[in-house]
Amino acid sequence: NYGESTKAVKRFCLTSPHSAILQAAHGKGIKAGDSPMGLWPQQPGERRGHNWMLRPDKEAKGLRHLLIDTNYWKSFIHKRLRMLPSSRGSLSLWGNDPRLHEMLGDQLTAEYATRTAGRQRELDEWTIKPGNPDNHLLDCLAGCAVGASMLGSQIGGQSAAPAQRQRMTFDEMRKR
Numbered sequence: 375n376y377g378e379s380t381k382a383v384k385r386f387c388l389t390s391p392h393s394a395i396l397q398a399a400h401g402k403g404i405k406a407g408d409s410p411m412g413l414w415p416q417q418p419g420e421r422r423g424h425n426w427m428l429r430p431d432k433e434a435k436g437l438r439h440l441l442i443d444t445n446y447w448k449s450f451i452h453k454r455l456r457m458l459p460s461s462r463g464s465l466s467l468w469g470n471d472p473r474l475h476e477m478l479g480d481q482l483t484a485e486y487a488t489r490t491a492g493r494q495r496e497l498d499e500w501t502i503k504p505g506n507p508d509n510h511l512l513d514c515l516a517g518c519a520v521g522a523s524m525l526g527s528q529i530g531g532q533s534a535a536p537a538q539r540q541r542m543t544f545d546e547m548r549k550r
Contacts, residue, residue, distance in 0.1 A: 384434040401444030407492030447516035481511035
């Protein structure tokens with residue numbers, strides 16, 4: 375999902391001195407009418423978690439590819455931001471000078487949610503506002519929440535803990 379940059383992103387992930395811990399990632403806005411990620415067929419070598427999956431890349435041997443349900447994770451972030459700061463599971467920003475967080479606030483509100491229904495479920499589908507404002511920090515914050523989930527962090531209501539990771543050397547990973 376990087377358009378013309380896809381090959382460059384994958385090449386960077388594979389050739390970086392940090393390639394053992396890098397993975398290409400992209401978000402997919404799974405809609406209410408789509409099959410939920412948890413119902414997708416399991417692929418060999420895949421690791422699944424709460425609305426994310428890490429799988430071997432089809433084109434770049436040795437690269438792991440993280441797929442994120444962005445509709446879920448953007449809703450997750452916004453729900454936590456709307457909670458009282460002292461509430462369990464809330465997400466708050468430090469300090470009390472709103473100017474310090476103006477750009478973050480602009481980007482966290484660069485999209486709007488529309489409540490939709492399908493397949494016996496309801497969810498918010500996120501759409502960027504007209505004028506194409508930057509939403510990169512919303513994507514980054516959602517990605518940070520996914521990273522926390524990958525490391526085992528949970529908030530009440532989330533199902534099972536992440537699958538146990540198989541330990542392997544970097545050479546073993548490259549051969550996959």
